[in-house]
Amino acid sequence: MKKNTRRKFISNSIKAGVGLPLIGNQFFSCKSEGGTPDKKLNILILGGTSFLGPHQVAYALGRGHSVTTFTRGKTQPTVHQELFKNVEALVGDRKDNLKALENRNWDVVIDNSGRNVEWTKATAELLKDNVGLYVYISSTGVYYPYLGNDIKEDTKVLLEEPKVLENEEERMEYWYGVMKANSEKTAQTVFGEDRTIVIRPTYMVGPADKLDRFIHWPVRLSKGGEILVPGKAEDPVQYIDVRDVAEWTIRLIEGKKVGTYNAVGPAAAQNMYDFIAEAKTAFDVESTLVKIDDYDFLKKNEVYYIVPWIMPEGNNIGSALVSNAKAKANGLTFRDLKRTMKDTYDWWYSDALTDERRAKFEKKEGSILMKEKEILDAWKVVEGF
Secondary structure (H helix, E strand, O other), rough: OOOOOOOHHHHHHHOOOOOOOOOOOHOOOOOOOOOOOOOOEEEEEEEEOOOOOHHHHHHHHHHOEEEEEHHHOOOOEEEEEEEEHOOEEEOOOOOOOOOHOOOOOEEEEEEOOOHHHHHHHHHHHOOOOOOOEEEEEEOOOOOOOOOOOOEOOOOOOOOOOOOOOOOOOHHHHHHHHHHHHHHHHHHHHOHHHHHEEEEEEEOEOOOOOOOOOOHHHHHHHOOOEEEEEEOOOOOOEEEEHHHHHHHHHHHHHHOOOOEEEEEOOOOOOHHHHHHHHHHHHHHOOOEEEEEEEOOHHHHOOOOOOOOEEEEOOOOOOOOOOEHHHHHHOOOOOOHHHHHHHHHHHHHOOOOOOOOOHHHHHHHOOHHHHHHHHHHHHHHHHOOOO
16 A cells, blocks of 8 residues: 555644534533542643644533643634633744743643654653643554554554655654654653553544544535445444543543553444444435445555545554553543534534635545546446446
């Protein structure tokens, strides 16, 4: 798999800054787990206005905590905008301007924007004497290459890139995992493992996703008709609603549950066909699922992934086989997939986004959404229809 791999999104992820009872809109609702927190915390979020951050802000405020964000001041949230009037906003730059963080005290820092080991080291060193707990939002990308079938938190991760790599895309795959793994290690070294929480999400999906890596399914399933479904019946998929990660992060902090956790859903193992069968129930439309299980045909038509499906070959063979047992034992809960689909759809077609923003994805030349009919017609020829 050379052209379109699981880490095709990495460059965009880096640029985007990605690793509610107070709200009336149904697709912003949340459930409160774990009861009332014993202590009101003062939380610093490095980042906080992109994808994961606004959901953390909303849940934390809803549980009585106070929140400060540290950003470059360039990104505006597309969910929970009205809550940010209750948030202290500090402006600076992880790269070279941490002045706003100097001589300040917080109970905990959540690092959502640690995209460079040196950034993690600099902020951790600056905050270690004035902050009680460091939470680093990492990624299951630390396990790349995904060669196991039950990848757990103690699975060995790479701390150095291989010296010889086939191409630039493979280099990016390794770079991302190695960067995240070393950033985790740096946070734990500076703060100590007894004051560090590391969270490794798989693909996060849901309202406010800036990377458009999951929106294909809410958009496509809502339209009905003949729908291309890639993969074999046994192909596993993993994903998690961003709100489940956000809310669980706050509860881990409240419980001071230090350690490393895989933030991976769904609750039970799921294959691609079961995912689609459940996801389509979010929309009351007539549809026919056309399941294409020929990997060679899919590759020929450049269908290597439609998140959460990743073609399980080579270094990605175990990408959807990451264990969530430890996380579930420590309070991770999961929204219903139907709810995630509908909420994501409602956000996508809300006033939070412009028609131009939607068109950029829905009418993107060469996208699977745009060439689906062509691919389906070619598949019918192969099948002899």
